[in-house]
Amino acid sequence: MTNRISLALHIPEPPARPGDAPDFSHILVPPAGATRRPDMAADEADMRDLPFGLVRVLDETGRAVGPWNPRLAPETLRRGLRAMLLTRAFDERMFRSHRQGKTSFYMKSTGEEAISVAQSMMLGRDDMCFPTYRVIGWLMARGYPLIDLVNQIFSNEKDPLKGRQLPILFSARDYGFYSLSGNVGTRFGHAIGWAMASAYRGDDKIALAYIGEGTTAEGDFHEALTFASVYRAPAILCVTNNQWAISTYAGIAGGEATTFAAKAIAYGLPGLRVDGNDFLAVWAATEWAAERARSNRGATLIELFTYRAAGHSTSDDPTKYRPADEAAQWPLGDPVERLKQHLITLGEWDEDRHATLVEELEREVREAVKAGEAVGTLGKSKPSVAEMFEGVFKEPDWRVIEQRRELGI
Amino acid sequence: MPAMNMIQALNSALDVMLQRDPDVLIFGEDVGYFGGVFRVTDGLQKRHGLKRCFDAPISEGGIIATAIGMGAYGLRPVPEIQFADYILPAFDQLVSEAARLRYRSAGEFWAPITVRSPYGGGIFGGQTHSQSPEAIFAHITGLKTVIPSNPYDAKGLLIASIEDDDPVVFLEPKRLYNGPFDGRHDQALKTWAGEPTADVPDGHYTVPLGKAAIVRAGIDVTVLAYGTMVHVAAAGIEASGVNAELIDLRSIVPLDIDTIVASVKKTGRCVILHEASRFGGFGGELSALVQERCFYYLKSPIERVAGWDTPYPHAFEWDYFPGPARLAKALDRCMEA
Numbered sequence: 001m002t003n004r005i006s007l008a009l010h011i012p013e014p015p016a017r018p019g020d021a022p023d024f025s026h027i028l029v030p031p032a033g034a035t036r037r038p039d040m041a042a043d044e045a046d047m048r049d050l051p052f053g054l055v056r057v058l059d060e061t062g063r064a065v066g067p068w069n070p071r072l073a074p075e076t077l078r079r080g081l082r083a084m085l086l087t088r089a090f091d092e093r094m095f096r097s098h099r100q101g102k103t104s105f106y107m108k109s110t111g112e113e114a115i116s117v118a119q120s121m122m123l124g125r126d127d128m129c130f131p132t133y134r135v136i137g138w139l140m141a142r143g144y145p146l147i148d149l150v151n152q153i154f155s156n157e158k159d160p161l162k163g164r165q166l167p168i169l170f171s172a173r174d175y176g177f178y179s180l181s182g183n184v185g186t187r188f189g190h191a192i193g194w195a196m197a198s199a200y201r202g203d204d205k206i207a208l209a210y211i212g213e214g215t216t217a218e219g220d221f222h223e224a225l226t227f228a229s230v231y232r233a234p235a236i237l238c239v240t241n242n243q244w245a246i247s248t249y250a251g252i253a254g255g256e257a258t259t260f261a262a263k264a265i266a267y268g269l270p271g272l273r274v275d276g277n278d279f280l281a282v283w284a285a286t287e288w289a290a291e292r293a294r295s296n297r298g299a300t301l302i303e304l305f306t307y308r309a310a311g312h313s314t315s316d317d318p319t320k321y322r323p324a325d326e327a328a329q330w331p332l333g334d335p336v337e338r339l340k341q342h343l344i345t346l347g348e349w350d351e352d353r354h355a356t357l358v359e360e361l362e363r364e365v366r367e368a369v370k371a372g373e374a375v376g377t378l379g380k381s382k383p384s385v386a387e388m389f390e391g392v393f394k395e396p397d398w399r400v401i402e403q404r405r406e407l408g409i
Numbered sequence: 410m411p412a413m414n415m416i417q418a419l420n421s422a423l424d425v426m427l428q429r430d431p432d433v434l435i436f437g438e439d440v441g442y443f444g445g446v447f448r449v450t451d452g453l454q455k456r457h458g459l460k461r462c463f464d465a466p467i468s469e470g471g472i473i474a475t476a477i478g479m480g481a482y483g484l485r486p487v488p489e490i491q492f493a494d495y496i497l498p499a500f501d502q503l504v505s506e507a508a509r510l511r512y513r514s515a516g517e518f519w520a521p522i523t524v525r526s527p528y529g530g531g532i533f534g535g536q537t538h539s540q541s542p543e544a545i546f547a548h549i550t551g552l553k554t555v556i557p558s559n560p561y562d563a564k565g566l567l568i569a570s571i572e573d574d575d576p577v578v579f580l581e582p583k584r585l586y587n588g589p590f591d592g593r594h595d596q597a598l599k600t601w602a603g604e605p606t607a608d609v610p611d612g613h614y615t616v617p618l619g620k621a622a623i624v625r626a627g628i629d630v631t632v633l634a635y636g637t638m639v640h641v642a643a644a645g646i647e648a649s650g651v652n653a654e655l656i657d658l659r660s661i662v663p664l665d666i667d668t669i670v671a672s673v674k675k676t677g678r679c680v681i682l683h684e685a686s687r688f689g690g691f692g693g694e695l696s697a698l699v700q701e702r703c704f705y706y707l708k709s710p711i712e713r714v715a716g717w718d719t720p721y722p723h724a725f726e727w728d729y730f731p732g733p734a735r736l737a738k739a740l741d742r743c744m745e746a
Contacts, residue, residue, distance in 0.1 A: 189470070391511050
């Protein structure tokens, strides 16, 4: 026997499980306006405090305060609110469609709508977003036709992805939305390659990539950060920290020891930690990072601190692993409510207009879903089976030609 | 035409493409200033500039992810993975992304990348510098897998791969870099000098993907091989005295099934030779295809001569390596059956 202390294995556990009262006491929320805004051209070495702050603009009363206030026109704010509400209405409707057996799968963005909507509106038409499956707001903000989304989700005859891809794993090149896939981290590095290609050609386009906090544990994340740093890629790298990776809380991805924004420090990249439920803060941080990227100062890592208010997907029941009322207690509130409150505070919005807009959007969604149902829901309609054999290669090889004949189409 | 070894021929292909197409660029571990551990990119950075041929971090997954993103943008990157043994960290990128991007996005995005990688044994490289992983790529729908056997083909196939709009895994038999090698390791080393296939034009030309070469015409048995094994097969055929037809597949995806079937229907016998271990190797697929399409023409069982089902050993390299003597025995068995 020695006198040494017995070693203890540490397994992180979230502060609250089903049946417990939600506990967010470990989350420190600085007041809006408290985190400083360095000059866009500042040295990364002089901003290593930022990954431990929290960029916030909207205060508890709905006012925009502090150095990060992007001073957006009310019309821009209303457009943002509209896209966020549309996202929410669409999510609700498609979730029901799944429960009615009209599609095999769906994933909601509830609680995270400010992120994709603000970033989609802020960036240019030629920039490219490398999405996760929880940023459908990007498309909503750019007016992507709802009917195309519905047809893809129903995998019907008019599915723009020709029945080849799981619902919501969209691709929309003309809307700056790169092809999604179910492997969570694999496109993070594509954003760096895409951004490097823009710089290689001397173009002015930048890339924005999303990854979940859980997926930062994958090598893809660290490889992408390495390449971003080495080649000063004009990219904005976003960790959407929504606290939960299916049933696994952020502590299992390393969130107990440090912030996800702080991962930037080791790569020599600026890291911003941002209130992801604050439309204005997300906008301002993105604008700052975009200016850096566009002026050859390279990439920024942004942690968007938010909360996944719904289940992971239609296959998930979050009440099995977290308190049922946790979302309602989230200290950073609801992004839609906060932007709405801000507009009302500005005198640019009111409850009646809001109710009218919600009604209008629900009608818009209902009509799109109806039109999609008229084409057909899952199993009732599908693209020509010939599509199964197309696009494996640019030109089919003999295997595909023979097998198509074997299937008799 | 200048005589080139395979390294020079590959270098020439890259040089030609860098010259012709501003969208072509090269990156990988040690490929920039230094010119690559096998010298395939020697001088390219100096001639074409830093951004056309540069060093990458030791991050195979990152290299291929970056290349795919560049390809989606519209470039034609030619990343190098230093040894095929080290390609596995990039396997997810090749399988889940490069191979699937066109299909899943309904043609909105694609990745016209050519991943060069030295592969195969015969250099006393042990487990981690000798493997032949071609079958795992051939199994992935959406990837093309190309394997040259001589300098002329190496240049023409590499240019065709770079110009191809689909992702290509381009495996370079490293034992052939400096000279043809027929598996007789106790003989004096040969160089490419004087070989007809070392006459490599300076300029642009292509050897199409999916078109096999009949290296030696024959009537008694068809031998299917690629890479280094083409030379081993020629030596084995010579040793056996069998009048065999030797087919160099050049690419296993796309596969020139018509040339294979026509030959086996003519000869009625088939022997498949590859360096990779036998179980689950590409020889299994070839054997099945020949059986499915030529069964009533076959006079003897299809034979597979391959690496043993062990990891690639160091001290036992020549016990493992399927040399000409093993092929000759298989040919004899075929003819006796």
